Amino acid sequence: MLKQKTSEYRGYRTAGIRLNEEMLPHLAQLYGERTKPMQAAMHAFDKAHTVMLVEEGLLKPEHGAAILKGMRTLEGEGEAATRARVGGGLHSGEQYLIRLLGEEVAGRFHLARSSGDLSAVGINWLQREKLLMVMRGVNAMRRVLLDLVPQTLDAIMPGYSFGQHAQPLTLAHLYLSWVATLERDFDRLQGCYRRINVSAAGAAIMVGSDFIVNRARTAALLGFDAVHENCADGILELNADDSLDVPSVLAVLYHSMAKWGDDLMQWTTSEYHFVDIPDRYCSTSSIMMQKRNVIGPAEIKGASAEALGCFVTSYHVLKGPTGLPITERYYALEMLWRVADNCARDLGWFCELLPALVIRRQHMLEMAWKHWATVTDLAGALVREKDLPWRTAHQIVGVMIRLCEERGLGPADVTPAILDEAAMLYHEQPAGLSQATIDAMRDPVRFIAVRTVQGGPAAPESLRQARLFGEHLARDEAVVGGMERRLADAAQALEAAVDAVIARGAAGD
Amino acid sequence: MLKQKTSEYRGYRTAGIRLNEEMLPHLAQLYGERTKPMQAAMHAFDKAHTVMLVEEGLLKPEHGAAILKGMRTLEGEGEAATRARVGGGLHSGEQYLIRLLGEEVAGRFHLARSSGDLSAVGINWLQREKLLMVMRGVNAMRRVLLDLVPQTLDAIMPGYSFGQHAQPLTLAHLYLSWVATLERDFDRLQGCYRRINVSAAGAAIMVGSDFIVNRARTAALLGFDAVHENCADGILELNADDSLDVPSVLAVLYHSMAKWGDDLMQWTTSEYHFVDIPDRYCSTSSIMMQKRNVIGPAEIKGASAEALGCFVTSYHVLKGPTGLPITERYYALEMLWRVADNCARDLGWFCELLPALVIRRQHMLEMAWKHWATVTDLAGALVREKDLPWRTAHQIVGVMIRLCEERGLGPADVTPAILDEAAMLYHEQPAGLSQATIDAMRDPVRFIAVRTVQGGPAAPESLRQARLFGEHLARDEAVVGGMERRLADAAQALEAAVDAVIARGAAGD
């Protein structure tokens, strides 16, 4: 008899049924490893599917009840560990139950499913879990940044472009720009969640089954917001975009995080020295005892590179005709779970690290003018006071800076005379600004204060932005709350439905 | 006098002003090449900014009128070609006008702007233009596919997983799955458009200016839906996510397109031979005169690889502290414009090619069962007629197929006897199905017809999906229509505002 002994049941792929040889152990082991993170999803799917089969009359209530009681037994033994021990990959539930109840009962609930929808459900379940985790992290970081705005409105520092001193800004202004980026990241993550939190359950391998299941019911019990309206579309093994969406969105988010990590590392160098980072984020050297190596932000940068690697691996691994690359995709997925976990980790680090930075305000303020970053406004004064065209003013001040450089003079050394000299050289007319104006124009505090334009760094305008971004954040926190609530409700509904089937079975219904 | 002769004005970066040497010609030339695609945006920005300056009292009406009349003169000479000829990169407008009107007038309208917001406006302008073009292409392809559904409902073919015959489906079913993917692509593109169609105008280099411009007004005249609320965020040179969003979304779309290209190429091989592709998409060989090489879909696959390369290049090139990589980004942008253009090209090719395919229905139908793709339903019959557990039925049929293979029998050779033999081997009981049932279960037409489950390939269910997807398409076509209308309205508003300023200047206001 080819049928296996119940107590030693090893699944449907054994030598002597369809195939002549057992699978190579290392291939089987790879498969087992990969399906581990999906066991929680498989457990819920096993239960929801069984409930639905009973409700639709595709499984007798007594069978359903026995199966679901078996699932509860499994839970009692510790669901994750037991499923991993039992083996069978995505089919660990069936494998456990056949050993427990025999094929006659437990062989009945895989009806109208396939590994295709199992893995699609498992992957989307994990993808939404990771997305939620990252969305929470993004919102937490937005909150931390917004909380830092009031206390950094006067932390004036040079802004850079091309790596050169451009114009002064404030740390608050910069933090607000980070918040703006994170708002877009949230938008991307949310769009992704909306596209991903869709159920393939019942799509079987791509055309569904001739046992007419209720896909909407299973989807609802699993917390999915919708059902793939086309079964071929639902099978992730056929469709690639759903497997690229999360990697791409995480990669984009991680790029910004790495950039901020680069900023932090730059600010802690001896050369910039805008902030001190707490020693707990630092290592030192086994020979250079003066070293205070900034490790935390470097980890973020490293993880960002893996996020790019994950997108590339995903893109490449999925290339090929529809339905060809299936096993292959797990090389990308393992990377994806790691990238998502690192992303949540690193958002958490920012939340802890940013408030702990020691800001060296005095040095930052000096740097905000000592390399000419405020000098644009000297040209502005020529426009305002002397009605010069902007371009004329710009060129005159450009000449003046060259003269200063040639003579070893810095911004503090500018006089009406040298400005006039430059103006004469440029168009044979003096500039005519007073020393008082020149000095005022050099002051970075003034420079910031007058930039009240929409989006500018003046304190009231920064606070306006912070309020607006705070409203957006509240809205997005509510979005995440709603998602979490819907998942919790579905989990509860599933348990209630399981109870009902078990009760119905007990009642001999 | 350092001031340049008006008629020979060469821009603000000449030797003797700020710097001592002229820029290396090849560096200057690279810059000129890169800014070419942005000249249309620069032209609109120059006009909108001038209008706004006059409206806000930052530029005298007579100056504004002269400048805007000069812009009209420029248009008369052919805007793109003239700007390219004049040089000056993003500042070609100023360069043209200073030659025309002198610095005294034309040197006035660059007030409160910088290359930072110029390039941000130019890039976002181009990005939205490309996105719109691609969204139109995506919708056109959805339309073509939906139109093909009714005539391919009975084009039954094998579906594949792991490259093996899985179960039958129809071409209509597959096309509907493509539509489902394209719906998500549209969603991604639209989200991207929403995040991208935002104005940095007036953000200058990252902190705005002390000349308090009306950023909302400029944005509206340029067709942007919103203003970057934080000036540092607006400067694309500081922010990376806005430069990764479009590349990532296009790469994901292109991946699916390449997969369909792979499908088409596979279907045209001698081995599959499901379709014939028109000769106009094919080349032949200089020695192997039998060859009919399928070129069109291969181009799509090639372009998809560049889309991945573009994302990687963008991600890598933007790495570094805030404000460092600026010049560098153009290496990615040039790739991006090319990828977007190819994407629209290739969506167009699908629209032309798909209806022109000659479908070899008879061959496809035969293939849909000759390699056992319908045999799952034989196990289903055992469940339905004999109340066997699914797993038991599955294993029995598995044994039966092995026996058939060993004896050189195919699906058409299955008899009750061999099925019984397999059942006996499995659990020492015969299966008991009739030849009629066995034959019925083998029929792919029946196989498809009974799959009326939500998402299944049965004709009525496919038509339901087509109707639903048609509604989504109509909605998304309206979205694109709305975007186009808003842009057209803004363009009209800009011309009207230019007219008004010119009139006001003429009136000596």
Next chain:
Amino acid sequence: MLKQKTSEYRGYRTAGIRLNEEMLPHLAQLYGERTKPMQAAMHAFDKAHTVMLVEEGLLKPEHGAAILKGMRTLEGEGEAATRARVGGGLHSGEQYLIRLLGEEVAGRFHLARSSGDLSAVGINWLQREKLLMVMRGVNAMRRVLLDLVPQTLDAIMPGYSFGQHAQPLTLAHLYLSWVATLERDFDRLQGCYRRINVSAAGAAIMVGSDFIVNRARTAALLGFDAVHENCADGILELNADDSLDVPSVLAVLYHSMAKWGDDLMQWTTSEYHFVDIPDRYCSTSSIMMQKRNVIGPAEIKGASAEALGCFVTSYHVLKGPTGLPITERYYALEMLWRVADNCARDLGWFCELLPALVIRRQHMLEMAWKHWATVTDLAGALVREKDLPWRTAHQIVGVMIRLCEERGLGPADVTPAILDEAAMLYHEQPAGLSQATIDAMRDPVRFIAVRTVQGGPAAPESLRQARLFGEHLARDEAVVGGMERRLADAAQALEAAVDAVIARGAAGD
């Protein structure tokens, strides 16, 4: 007293020495994990460095002897496990010995080293180990392929270009082309080994030390073929090319392996069906019991995608000014170790799988002409027998194939009449070939046999290639043997030198 209790020594980076806080535990843990694979190298380096210090008079013999005896004690406890338990990352040896011998003795042997050269030695040690493993695998696969040549000389099959039937070839011919690729891979790997097997030991952090160590001696004891002649160059943390060389070479190799995996998967499809793959490499489906999913080659393809991801991650993570990205690189290195291990695994699979393939010769032979793959030689006959220009012959046969297609005729149906008809249509002269010639030209066996040109698939020429490639293989096997011998000799020399120092210490030298 800030000095730690010997028995509880936790390394040099503790709160209260240079820094005020302990490192965050999760940061410390990440570091510990990453240095695990390098412990074997660290152990050898610790010993070789100590030996050299004693030899150079930089460490007293009694101290050296105590330290090296301590190392032997460590070995007795199980080197890898003990080092992992003790902690301290790259400095686990010092950490263990200070606990064992106290700082007074064990604090002496880190002289003139730094984490910089430690990690450079550790990484290069691992890189060479992985390269050697892969070179062995490449040679084993070459051997397997060459062994298969004699038995596949007559396994005639269609060759493809653009996915279309091009011309017949043999499996032997194709396998020889794989060998040719693997020869180049070996060349790349060997070049890489030559560049990588270089010692940074004693380069400290980038400038060496003022304690003048003998870098050549340490390098020799560690089996390195050379010393980095410039200390800054030796520190991998500063130099990027040494960290990209191995990933790039492995990625290129993996690309070919994936391509062969794709070939194998294609050949096993129902459509091509050139080979049967043993069931142990296959899985089946939980519902589609007919499935024989080919898993083994799919794993290779998946791993190849990670090899690309690894190169991209390495390239990206190392971007930045000299000496900046250090911690970050470990995200790439962890991927690299995995990719290298998978590569050796997959080369091994090829070695086992290829001889186990069941080749369906008859089917392959038929396919080699049934889709016109031999028809080029019909044109050749026109050239040879009728002195037609090639291009004329080519066009005539092209017309003939079109006529055949239009009339539903295949290669077996070609007659002198239809060829003449085509020739008349082309240039108003008949072709004049006999049926015998036509039939002969169609025969793939003849087609192969006449291709005796250098590089052709005729059996004698294939055997010539096999002999030549066999000579190359023997040469390269000797290369690997030489590398292994040099490493074994160095390991032996190191133990002898350790013995000598211990003896000298005992002698009170």
Next chain:
Amino acid sequence: MLKQKTSEYRGYRTAGIRLNEEMLPHLAQLYGERTKPMQAAMHAFDKAHTVMLVEEGLLKPEHGAAILKGMRTLEGEGEAATRARVGGGLHSGEQYLIRLLGEEVAGRFHLARSSGDLSAVGINWLQREKLLMVMRGVNAMRRVLLDLVPQTLDAIMPGYSFGQHAQPLTLAHLYLSWVATLERDFDRLQGCYRRINVSAAGAAIMVGSDFIVNRARTAALLGFDAVHENCADGILELNADDSLDVPSVLAVLYHSMAKWGDDLMQWTTSEYHFVDIPDRYCSTSSIMMQKRNVIGPAEIKGASAEALGCFVTSYHVLKGPTGLPITERYYALEMLWRVADNCARDLGWFCELLPALVIRRQHMLEMAWKHWATVTDLAGALVREKDLPWRTAHQIVGVMIRLCEERGLGPADVTPAILDEAAMLYHEQPAGLSQATIDAMRDPVRFIAVRTVQGGPAAPESLRQARLFGEHLARDEAVVGGMERRLADAAQALEAAVDAVIARGAAGD
């Protein structure tokens, strides 16, 4: 008559021969564009192949002479432009000659070739040309760097690790490390050239022809160093590694170049300010007239990102079964030609830029100690003078730096007292060093001078390295010289052979 009118000949792929429709014009145009860079190779191949055919008796001397005279006519009209005008892609020679001489003569010389070996020859021809160009550039940069060594031996500056001040080095020392990297790049390029400069000519599409050509002769006339011993291996359309080798090697080289670009940009910032870069490499801003934006090195960094994109695109585009991706590869090749040209451009820029840098020696020297970079040697002094274990000395100095930091003291403020205080805190014993020793240990000039260890930055040791690297450079310059000579010789031999055939044809041989 289907045969085309000679004067209007449009090639072998016209409607009515094999296929029913003309190719879509845009597809044909893409093909034309892509083959443009290969026309020089095609021209040589056309001539060499014709010569060989005559020599082997496969083409009559009078035909050969007519064809080769036709080629000379073509040359007279301007080879590149004429071939581009004539069209026909790789077959432009045939197309031109058929128009000139008629199919009866010019239709004869494509015998035993195919687009397969044409494109393989064309691609390898271009690859070797680009490799040679880059090898020349690499050697030129090595020369420039070695020339700079003597004058930068005393340009002492801080070395960095983790972005922190590590230990002093010299610009010469750093330049020597760049040379060491470039040596490995040369080794990679040379290995690549050796693998690439191999001829597929005569391999036809993958099995050669039944016209037994002399492949070695054609290869020699084309300057190839070897012949692909297996025809399938020779066809690049089948083999992927030859198409990944050059992209990978260029990407690795470009990574280092970008890193040096990053270094240069960092050194020019206001914060580091180690060098001044000539103004001709800089731009300024349209509003921030103080800006001196460093453009040149930024271009290098941008081009490096495209080099990564090129490798990724190449890797991805070539994925698929043997012989499938052919058209697709051109998307990668176009990128490759651009990357190679940029690489030569950027090596040239380094050669011009590096000698033009203004080095701010005094500032660099101060920075080399002011942030404690020399303090390791203070611990060294404790080891040397007080026989302290290294670890003990390291910890004491670590404590001392913490004390200094807490008290606002810098390296210049260290006294015996504070060092003793630290030592007491550490192990309750004073350190006992004199102020003189402390001061000496701080001096970066001494720090460099004592590092005479192999690979160290002391002047004599740097000069030793420079001599050694100079010898390597001379060797590699000779390598390039040899390559160039062999190519020149082959070109001459080809012309001589053409002359001989023409003469033979004239002689009526």
